[in-house]
Every structure is written in C-alpha cells, then in structure tokens.
Amino acid sequence: MYRPYHPPADPLLVRELTQTQEQLRGHVRLLPLGHEPQFIAGCDSSFPTPETILSVLVVLRFPSLDLVEKVWHSGPVEVPYIPGLLSFREAPNVLRAYEKLRQQPDILMVDGHGIAHPRRMGIAAHLGVMLDLPAFGVAKQRLTGTFTEPALTKGSISPLTDKSGELLGEVIRSKDKVNPLFVSPGHRCDQATATRLTLACLRGYKLPEPTRLADHWAEEFKQELRAS
DNA sequence: GCGACAG
DNA sequence: ATCTTGTCGC
Numbered sequence: 001m002y003r004p005y006h007p008p009a010d011p012l013l014v015r016e017l018t019q020t021q022e023q024l025r026g027h028v029r030l031l032p033l034g035h036e037p038q039f040i041a042g043c044d045s046s047f048p049t050p051e052t053i054l055s056v057l058v059v060l061r062f063p064s065l066d067l068v069e070k071v072w073h074s075g076p077v078e079v080p081y082i083p084g085l086l087s088f089r090e091a092p093n094v095l096r097a098y099e100k101l102r103q104q105p106d107i108l109m110v111d112g113h114g115i116a117h118p119r120r121m122g123i124a125a126h127l128g129v130m131l132d133l134p135a136f137g138v139a140k141q142r143l144t145g146t147f148t149e150p151a152l153t154k155g156s157i158s159p160l161t162d163k164s165g166e167l168l169g170e171v172i173r174s175k176d177k178v179n180p181l182f183v184s185p186g187h188r189c190d191q192a193t194a195t196r197l198t199l200a201c202l203r204g205y206k207l208p209e210p211t212r213l214a215d216h217w218a219e220e221f222k223q224e225l226r227a228s
Numbered sequence: 229g230c231g232a233c234a235g
Numbered sequence: 236a237t238c239t240t241g242t243c244g245c
Contacts, residue, residue, distance in 0.1 A: 083233035
C-alpha cells in the first residue's frame with residue numbers, strides 16, 4: 001500500500017503561518033471547567049469540491065445530548081492542507097459558521113487535535129483561543145506523540161506522550177474493538193474535562209454525539225450544496 | 229539522511 | 236478531506 005504523499009508546501013507560507021501559530025500559543029490556558037456545561041457544541045468541515053469548504057456546527061443540551069441547533073457556512077478554500085497547519089485551512093470558515101449560532105455553547109468539541117500537536121496548537125486550541133471559549137479536540141488519527149494500544153474494551157484509556165514524557169492527550173477506546181480516539185484539551189479546558197465529556201457524549205457509536213451529528217449534517221448539507 | 233504527517 | 240466495491244467479523 002502506498003504512503004500518502006503531501007505536495008510541496010510554499011516555504012514562505014509555512015513560515016508565516018507557523019509564526020502566527022506561535023503567537024496564538026501564548027494565549028492558551030489549560031484549566032478545569034468550573035461547572036457542568038449546559039450546552040456542548042460540535043463542529044466538522046468537509047469539502048464539497050476541492051475549492052469549497054463547508055463547516056457545520058451543532059449545539060446539544062448536556063447531558064441529555066438533545067440537538068438544540070445546527071448552523072453551517074461555506075466559502076472558498078484559501079489555504080492548502082499542510083500537516084500541523086490544518087487550522088489555517090479550516091478555522092476561518094468554522095468561525096463564520098459560529099457567528100450564526102443563537103445558542104452560545106459552554107464548550108466546543110472539535111474534530112481534530114487540541115494540544116496533541118507539534119507546537120501544542122491543534123485546531124481545537126486555535127478555535128478555543130479565537131473564540132475565547134473552552135474547547136478540546138477529538139481526533140481519529142494520531143499527529144504526534146507515542147502511546148501503547150489501549151485494551152479493546154470500551155472505556156479503556158492510555159496516555160499519549162511526547163519524547164520528554166509530557167502528557168499530550170489520552171487515547172480512548174470509545175467502542176469495543178474499534179480504532180481509538182485521540183482526546184486532548186485545546187483551551188480553557190484540562191485533560192480530565194476533555195476525557196470526561198468525551199465519555200459522557202458516547203451513545204453506542206465510535207464518535208461522540210457532537211462530532212457524529214456535525215458529521216451527519218455536513219453530509220446532508222453537502223448534497224444540498226452540490227445540487228444548487 | 230530517512231520517516232512521519234490531524235482533516 | 237475525497238474518490239470508491241466488495242468483504243470480513245461481530
């Protein structure tokens with residue numbers, strides 16, 4: 001099987017975005033959430049066409065997980081995908097969608113990493129800082145760090161750490177025998193909160209409800225968008 | 229120098 | 236992410 005090949009990225013663009021990322025990093029704050037959230041949001045982005053991005057945000061009541069609201073926004077793709085700089089490609093459009101929300105959430109669950117990132121600035125941290133809102137990431141694939149495979153039973157957890165032993169996140173088995181999820185805090189959130197909320201949002205599926213529903217509606221809107 | 233690389 | 240059929244396991 002072939003290894004994915006990433007086309008060469010413009011060195012100047014990489015330098016610029018990386019510097020901006022370092023600036024944002026200085027604003028990240030990892031703290032426990034003071035109280036139980038009443039509303040939790042989930043977000044997801046997809047690409048109906050190579051040059052169009054569609055972002056969906058859903059808000060669920062917590063802990064019932066009833067859907068309260070869903071919004072979306074689509075626009076032109078302006079930045080290529082570059083490992084470690086994903087947020088600059090997707091976050092701008094997510095922020096536009098966020099502006100359409102009427103019910104402000106207490107915390108945001110993002111499809112991607114929080115601080116489990118080479119520079120501790122995954123898209124969950126990026127969005128959290130931009131919105132000054134508690135946020136954490138739930139990713140399906142590892143970006144950086146090492147871990148030992150957690151047991152195959154739902155709820156099993158193993159730490160994700162970097163070379164120096166620093167805790168970057170936790171690898172969680174969200175369902176028996178499915179690939180684990182990578183959960184890490186993004187901003188105004190700590191690991192315990194990120195893990196606790198992720199587990200509290202599981203409803204028999206691999207993905208926690210906020211992300212799963214955002215994914216679902218993204219697919220719906222995508223069809224609707226291509227048909228117009 | 230050689231791999232690895234969220235969505 | 237996206238393009239895509241059938242297939243193996245619970």
